[in-house]
Amino acid sequence: MQLNSFFFKGIMNKSSDERILPPGEYVDALNARLGSTEDSEIGTVENTKGNTKITNITNQGVALSANAVCIGSYADESDETIYWFVTDPSVVDLIISFNVKTSVTIYHVISNTVLNFNPSNLITGVELIDRFLIFTDNLNPPRKINVDRSYAFPVGGVDQITEEEINLIVKPPISPPTFTLSSVDNDDQSFFTDKFISFAYRFKYEDGEYSALSPFSLPAFEPENPDLVEVDFNTIKNESMVNAYNAATVFFSTGSNLVKEIEVCYKESSSTVIKVIDKYNKSDLGWSDNSTQSIFFRNKEVFRVLSANESLRIYDNVPTPADVE
Secondary structure (H helix, E strand, O other), X not given: OOOOOOOOOOEEOOOOOHHHOOOOEEOOXXXXXXXXXXOOOOXXXXXXXXOOOOOOOEEOOEEOOOOOEEEEXXXXXXXXXXXXXXXXXXXXXXXXXXXXXXXXXXXXXEEOOOOOOOOOOOOOEEEEEOOEEEEEOXXXXXXXXXXXXXXXXXXXXXXXXXXXXXXXXXXXXXXXXXXXXXXXXXXXXXXXXXXXXXXXXXXXXXOOOEOOOOOOOXXXXXXXXXXXXXXXXOOOEEOOOOEOXXXXXXXXXXXXXXXXXXXXXXXXXXXXXXXXXXXXXXXXHOOOOOOEEEEEEOOOOOOEEOOHHHXXXXXXXXOOOOOOO
């Protein structure tokens, strides 16, 4: 026999004896939620599932202590994946995911010191964007991880990742490139003749992220006759301002081991358009990390042009830390 009760009032009444409870009211509700039917907006009370243990979380095979807590989570419903931020205070911090479809647990990040989670700082600001899990706890700078990439686990209790590797902001070149001018024989000697050209460069990181541009260099210009002044009063131009050189060797840093490519750019003083001379893959060219390399530039051929908003992007504007109250 099936018994059905209807709770039209939707009122929990703990003041009356259950034997004389008015119709449409109830004393208590356990594992129940208020939902709606498919063809009506009338509320229905239905059972909800309880909690089921689905995986064991360990620190490289070692069980966590009784002090371990989850300080944040995120549900990727499209991929049926749950992400957890777990800390075992003074022992280890972890970022883990569990896929409901495959029942596979992935340990994305295990850290002894770098993640620096704190049970008092819950991670309430978290989002998954283009496979980047971005989060903030209002204690550390906003951070992100690529959920499709593995990060090195600690060895002998020492973290193999750095803060720079998981920070939301990727580090740009701090210093402008330098250059030396020279003259070469070619068919296009007019490009440097009357233009003030400045150089800059930017880094491309492993996950395809580009840093902001470095500061621009001084103009690559040295007048042929610095003591001569010839002003054309019709055009108000100093005709003696002609560059003595038609080529430049540009020097720049290759950045840390996280940098995979470098783009060297230039712009003319009369324009805001930033042009990319070329991109240079460190691995293909055998360039070591944090070294100084150079390219030779003598004409106006360009690899491509950067979007207009890059000329205004002198830094990445992300607060440290981010208040997400």
